[in-house]
Structure formats: structure tokens, C-alpha cells
Amino acid sequence: xxxxxxxxxxxxxxxxxxxxxxxxxxxxxxxxxxxxxxxxxxxxxxxxxxxxxxxxxxxxxxxxxxxxxxxxxxxxxxxxxxxxxxxxxxxxxxxxxxxxxxxxxxxxxxxxxxxxxxxxxxxxxxxxxxxxxxxxxxxxxxxxxxxxxxxxxxxxxxxxxxxxxxxxxxxxxxxxxxxxxxxxxxxxxxxxxxxxxxxxxxxxxxxxxxxxxxxxxxxxxxxxxxxxxxxxxxxxxxxxxxxxxxxxxxxxxxxxxxxxxxxxxxxxxxxxxxxxxxxxxxxxxxxxxxxxxxxxxxxxxxxxxxxxxxxxxxxxxxxxxxxxxxxxxxxxxxxxxxxxxxxxxxxxxxxxxxxxxxxxxxxxxxxxxx
Amino acid sequence: xxxxxxxxxxxxxxxxxxxxxxxxxxxxxxxxxxxxxxxxxxxxxxxxxxxxxxxxxxxxxxxxxxxxxxxxxxxxxxxxxxxxxxxxxxxxxxxxxxxxxxxxxxxxxxxxxxxxxxxxxxxxxxxxxxxxxxxxxxxxxxxxxxxxxxxxxxxxxxxxxxxxxxxxxxxxxxxxxxxxxxxxxxxxxxxxxxxxxxxxxxxxxxxxxxxxxxxxxxxxxxxxxxxxxxxxxxxxxxxxxxxxxxxxxxxxxxxxxxxxxxxxxxx
Numbered sequence: 001x002x003x004x005x006x007x008x009x010x011x012x013x014x015x016x017x018x019x020x021x022x023x024x025x026x027x028x029x030x031x032x033x034x035x036x037x038x039x040x041x042x043x044x045x046x047x048x049x050x051x052x053x054x055x056x057x058x059x060x061x062x063x064x065x066x067x068x069x070x071x072x073x074x075x076x077x078x079x080x081x082x083x084x085x086x087x088x089x090x091x092x093x094x095x096x097x098x099x100x101x102x103x104x105x106x107x108x109x110x111x112x113x114x115x116x117x118x119x120x121x122x123x124x125x126x127x128x129x130x131x132x133x134x135x136x137x138x139x140x141x142x143x144x145x146x147x148x149x150x151x152x153x154x155x156x157x158x159x160x161x162x163x164x165x166x167x168x169x170x171x172x173x174x175x176x177x178x179x180x181x182x183x184x185x186x187x188x189x190x191x192x193x194x195x196x197x198x199x200x201x202x203x204x205x206x207x208x209x210x211x212x213x214x215x216x217x218x219x220x221x222x223x224x225x226x227x228x229x230x231x232x233x234x235x236x237x238x239x240x241x242x243x244x245x246x247x248x249x250x251x252x253x254x255x256x257x258x259x260x261x262x263x264x265x266x267x268x269x270x271x272x273x274x275x276x277x278x279x280x281x282x283x284x285x286x287x288x289x290x291x292x293x294x295x296x297x298x299x300x301x302x303x304x305x306x307x308x309x310x311x312x313x314x315x316x317x318x319x320x321x322x323x324x325x326x327x328x329x330x331x332x333x334x335x336x337x338x339x340x341x342x343x344x345x346x347x348x349x350x351x352x353x354x355x356x357x358x359x360x361x362x363x364x365x366x367x368x369x370x
Numbered sequence: 371x372x373x374x375x376x377x378x379x380x381x382x383x384x385x386x387x388x389x390x391x392x393x394x395x396x397x398x399x400x401x402x403x404x405x406x407x408x409x410x411x412x413x414x415x416x417x418x419x420x421x422x423x424x425x426x427x428x429x430x431x432x433x434x435x436x437x438x439x440x441x442x443x444x445x446x447x448x449x450x451x452x453x454x455x456x457x458x459x460x461x462x463x464x465x466x467x468x469x470x471x472x473x474x475x476x477x478x479x480x481x482x483x484x485x486x487x488x489x490x491x492x493x494x495x496x497x498x499x500x501x502x503x504x505x506x507x508x509x510x511x512x513x514x515x516x517x518x519x520x521x522x523x524x525x526x527x528x529x530x531x532x533x534x535x536x537x538x539x540x541x542x543x544x545x546x547x548x549x550x551x552x553x554x555x556x557x558x559x560x561x562x563x564x565x566x567x568x569x570x571x572x573x574x575x576x577x578x579x580x581x582x583x584x585x586x587x588x589x590x591x592x593x594x595x596x597x598x599x600x601x602x603x604x605x606x607x608x609x610x611x612x613x614x615x616x617x618x619x620x621x622x623x624x625x626x627x628x629x630x631x632x633x634x635x636x637x
Contacts, residue, residue, distance in 0.1 A: 022447070022450070022451060024446075024447060040631070042633075043624075043627050043628040043630070043631035043633045044631045044632055044633045045633050046628055046633040046634065047633070048450050048451070048624060048628075050446065050450060052443065052446070052476070053472050053473060053476040054472060056440065056443065057440075057443040057446070057472070057473055057476070060436070060437075060440045060443035060444045060446075060447065060473075061443055061444070061446045061447035061450070062447060063444060063447060064416075064434070064443070064444040064445060064446060064447025064448040064449075064450075064451060065447035065448065065450060065451035066447070066451075067434065067447075067448060067451070068447075068448055068451030068452040068455070069451070069452075070451050072447075086437055086440075087437070087440075090436065090437055216452075217414050217432045217434075217448060217451075217452060217455060218411065218412060218414075218432070218452045218454065218455050219411065220411065221411070222410060222411055222430065222431060222432055222433075223432045223433075224426075224432070224433045224434075224435075225433070225434050225435070226433075226434075226435040227419075227435055227436055227437055228435055234433070235427065236424075236427070236435075
């Protein structure tokens with residue numbers, strides 16, 4: 001069934017396909033339609049919507065509901081994300097699956113409430129104190145927005161980690177045809193249930209890349225979830241060995257398994273001297289720029305990042321082989337460009353094409369740098 | 371059955387200072403669970419941060435140790451996620467009245483069926499005895515060396531005004547009443563709030579020269595009066611059940627939303 005969906009509606013369709021059963025929200029432009037639609041959809045399947053008193057409460061309620069065994073989601077924009085950060089850390093530490101949709105708008109602060117921005121790339125990764133990894137996806141089409149919402153749930157459940165879906169004001173409100181039937185057989189991942197046979201440990205892990213199996217509050221096991229650094233029983237610990245194991249595992253279960261997580265779309269040309277790397281709404285301008293540059297006889301590689309965190313180092317390395325410069329169009333002061341530069345080093349020139357005035361980047365502004 | 375069905379005896383003595391009221395409060399809560407015979411796996415004890423934030427360590431129930439001030443916000447998700455659970459949010463006065471005040475009043479307004487318990491020792495003990503929103507005008511503390519120029523919250527009045535269906539105040543001196551109120555709060559089927567006045571001899575007592583725990587507990591006893599004998603112009607605080615009304619509980623009201631939306635057909 002083809003539907004003419006906006007990005008915000010696409011998030012709701014993806015969430016329903018993934019099996020979302022709880023949404024804790026707080027209104028904020030330009031994400032509000034997600035809450036409006038899902039508040040009507042969830043009770044139709046026995047799910048629950050609650051509008052909390054602030055964004056701190058909305059993500060906190062999601063974390064609580066997730067621990068009862070439900071798939072949970074919230075949606076916000078930059079200012080709300082700023083308030084949610086303590087709970088991002090909570091979900092990382094307590095290892096609670098949750099999906100956070102960040103419909104980006106222009107900053108800083110209240111900034112440009114109704115205009116586009118892409119300035120939250122580093123905030124989602126580094127905003128929570130301690131600097132532990134999360135997963136973030138970025139969609140640039142409406143079909144991708146449906147798919148990546150499902151994928152965000154899958155990754156959250158699989159890795160017991162907060163997963164961000166990053167869209168923006170334009171993606172949220174532009175409409176494209178999407179065939180929802182094409183997601184009928186899309187794989188759905190559910191959290192691994194803890195064994196009924198072994199002694200139950202809420203954070204049981206053998207290796208540094210393990211993700212502990214889960215039990216829900218109210219089930220057979222007595223579950224402990226904790227924001228304090230804890231051992232495998234969920235009890236606070238000051239034993240350096242146990243702390244090392246826990247913290248290193250929080251890092252490695254994401255970073256060492258980046259290959260299982262990272263997705264991108266590349267379109268490479270033999271003999272290319274330049275490359276365009278982009279994501280989200282800016283990737284649409286970038287794609288058009290590459291088409292026009294090639295039509296004018298230039299050889300250009302194109303790389304669209306669909307995963308932003310863990311950063312797809314491998315994709316950037318492979319796609320940049322042989323090029324002398326990389327153009328990175330983005331609606332911020334060079335957040336992805338900084339990562340690209342980290343990956344490729346100084347031998348390849350990284351050129352930022354940016355805008356922070358609420359407008360999108362035009363293809364010709366990218367072509368001028370190729 | 372005994373309180374040790376719910377309290378892990380191997381973890382005693384508690385890590386709290388001698389004379390602290392927290393141990394008395396968790397004992398009262400365990401006794402309430404015991405007398406109500408609630409299965410351990412159907413209870414979720416949610417804690418915040420501060421001395422009382424460690425309370426979950428002692429409970430052999432589901433335990434959810436969260437962030438400063440957010441216990442009620444997490445408890446909201448837990449209760450809505452599984453309305454069959456007995457959800458108890460344990461908070462100190464910093465948790466409940468200061469950083470978490472917004473969550474407290476909104477959960478009360480929604481009449482969410484949880485028990486929120488505030489252990490009120492009138493200061494931030496863990497961080498060194500700073501004044502809190504329940505410190506009294508003129509109190510001395512680590513951060514009010516010249517006497518506090520602010521007045522205290524009446525938390526029970528606040529939560530009543532916000533819409534809670536059950537509100538009670540007790541002290542660690544009035545132990546048997548405390549157990550009774552906790553049991554009523556747990557079984558109320560609406561938002562229940564129990565404030566417990568207690569001593570913090572290590573910090574609040576030291577800064578205000580209130581003596582050791584026994585003297586502090588006597589002072590707490592003397593500054594309260596049963597609500598039946600309480601007069602509005604009294605300088606004493608009323609203890610007892612301050613509100614007990616029947617109104618629709620949130621998850622029951624939301625079940626109605628699900629029914630209207632057609633989602634109650636086994637999905």
C-alpha cells in the first residue's frame with residue numbers, strides 16, 4: 001500500500017511496524033506531529049502514550065516502561081534533547097533499550113524553531129557525561145525514515161543502548177510516496193530474554209562485547225537496574241576490576257561491533273579525484289551536486305552516511321582512496337567534517353560547505369568546491 | 371514471613387550513619403509489604419540519589435536505582451508499562467521537593483497509582499549538609515551559615531493541592547502509624563504520598579546544635595500534633611492521614627482510552 005507520508009508520519013509507521021508500545025513525549029517543534037500521530041495509534045494496539053511534564057520526564061518514563069518489557073520511543077528537537085541528556089547516560093549505564101528521534105532544527109538555544117539544522121551530531125554522541133557510545137542513524141528520504149525507525153528499534157533491543165534517529169525540520173515535513181507493504185517482511189529484533197535456568201544476573205556478560213540478556217520487572221526474576229556503576233548483579237561496586245569490565249564493555253559492545261551497525265550508501269567512480277560525504281537532508285543536495293558535476297565531466301565519489309555513530313570510519317576510508325579532497329556539506333559548523341578529517345588525516349583536504357541560517361545547501365554551492 | 375522476606379539481612383547493618391532515620395523507614399516499608407503479602411517479584415522499588423537513594427540496595431524486590439529527582443518520572447513509566455506492579459518511589463527531600471518537584475506534582479495531578487515516600491531530614495546529608503527546600507527559616511547548614519533566609523515547603527499541602535488521592539505525614543517516632551499509612555498508600559489505587567520526618571544527626575543536627583539522634587527524635591515528636599487536634603494557626607505540623615479521597619487512577623483511566631481506541635482486543 002503506497003502512502004504519501006511526511007517524515008514525522010514515517011517515524012510513526014516505522015515505530016508501529018517495529019512493535020513500539022510506549023511513547024513518553026513532550027511537545028516541541030518540529031517533532032510534535034510524531035507525538036500527535038502516535039498518541040492516536042498506540043492505544044489502538046493496546047500501547048500507551050503519555051505526555052510528560054518535560055523532556056527529562058519523557059525519556060525517564062520511556063526507560064521505566066522499557067524495563068517492564070515494552071519497546072519504547074520518544075521524539076524531540078535540539079532544546080528537548082539538551083534536557084534529555086542525563087537520561088541518555090542513564091540508559092547507557094543501566095543498558096535500557098530506547099529510541100530517541102531527534103528532529104533537528106537550527107541552534108543554538110531556542111535558535112530557529114521552524115527552520116532546518118543538523119547541529120546535534122556531536123551532542124547525541126558526546127552530550128552525556130562520561131562520553132560513552134550510542135548509536136545514531138540519519139535518514140534523508142521518507143522511505144529511509146520508515147526503515148531507519150525500525151532499524152533504530154532493532155539496534156536498541158539488540159545492544160541495550162539508546163539509539164537516535166536523526167531527521168530534521170525538512171525531512172519531518174516533506175512528503176514522499178512510501179510502499180509500507182515493502183516492510184512486511186523486514187526483520188524485527190526483540191531483546192534477548194534471560195535464561196530461566198541459570199542463576200539470574202541482570203548484567204550477565206562473559207566477554208567485553210557481550211550484551212546481557214534481559215528480564216522484565218514483574219517476571220520470574222528479581223531485576224535490578226542501576227544508574228550507579230555496578231557489577232553483574234546490578235549492585236554498586238568500587239572494585240576497579242569490575243568497574244573496568246563494565247565500562248570497557250559499555251564501550252566495546254558498540255565500538256568493536258561497528259561493522260554490525262554501520263550503514264552507508266556509496267557511489268564511487270574509477271579515477272575520482274574528489275568525493276562528497278554527506279548525510280540527512282544535506283545528502284540530497286550532495287547527490288544532485290554529484291549528478292551535475294559528473295554530467296559536466298568531473299569524476300566524483302559520493303558517500304551518504306546512514307549511520308553517524310559509531311562513525312563509519314571504514315566507509316570513509318574505502319571511499320576516499322585516491323581522492324585529493326573531500327567536500328562535506330552539512331548544516332552546522334563542521335561536525336561530520338571533523339570526523340571525516342579524523343579518519344582520512346591531513347593528506348586529503350577536507351572542505352566544509354555549511355550553512356546555519358535555516359536554509360538548505362544548494363547543489364551549486366557544493367559543485368563550486370569540487 | 372517477616373521483614374527479611376523483603377530486606378536482605380546479609381546487607382545489614384546499613385551504610386547510613388548511626389541515628390539516621392532511613393533504616394527505620396525501610397523497615398516500616400518492608401513490614402508493610404510483608405503484612406500485605408505482596409510477592410517480591412511484583413514490587414519495584416525506585417530510588418533517586420542522595421543518602422536515601424541507596425535504599426534499594428537492601429530490598430529483595432525489583433530494584434531501580436535512578437537519577438537525582440527522577441524516581442517518580444521513572445516510576446511513571448514502570449507503572450504505565452505494567453499496571454499490575456506495586457511501584458514505590460523512595461526519595462529524600464532534595465529528590466522530592468527540589469530537583470524532582472515537577473515530577474512529583476504531575477504524578478499527583480495524574481493520580482498515578484504509585485506510592486511516593488519522602489524521607490524528610492531537612493537537608494542534603496550526603497553532600498555535606500546543605501539546606502534543602504524543607505529546611506526551616508533561620509536554619510543553619512553548610513550553605514546557610516548566617517541562618518536560612520527561605521521558608522520550607524509543606525510537601526503534604528503541595529501534593530494535596532496537586533491532586534493526590536492519599537496523603538499522610540508521619541515521623542520515625544510514630545513507627546506503627548507509619549506502617550499503617552504505607553499499607554494504605556500501597557493499596558489505595560491512586561497517587562499516594564507519605565512524608566516521614568526523621569533526624570539527620572550527622573549534618574542537620576550538627577549544624578543546628580540539636581544533639582544526638584534520641585534528642586532529635588524527641589524534638590520531632592514535639593513539633594507535630596495528630597491532625598484531629600491540629601489547628602490551622604498552630605505552629606506544629608499535623609501528622610496522620612491528611613487526605614484520603616476516591617478518584618479515578620491514571621492507568622485505569624488510560625485503559626478506557628485503549629478501549630475507546632479499540633486496542634483492548636488482545637493485542
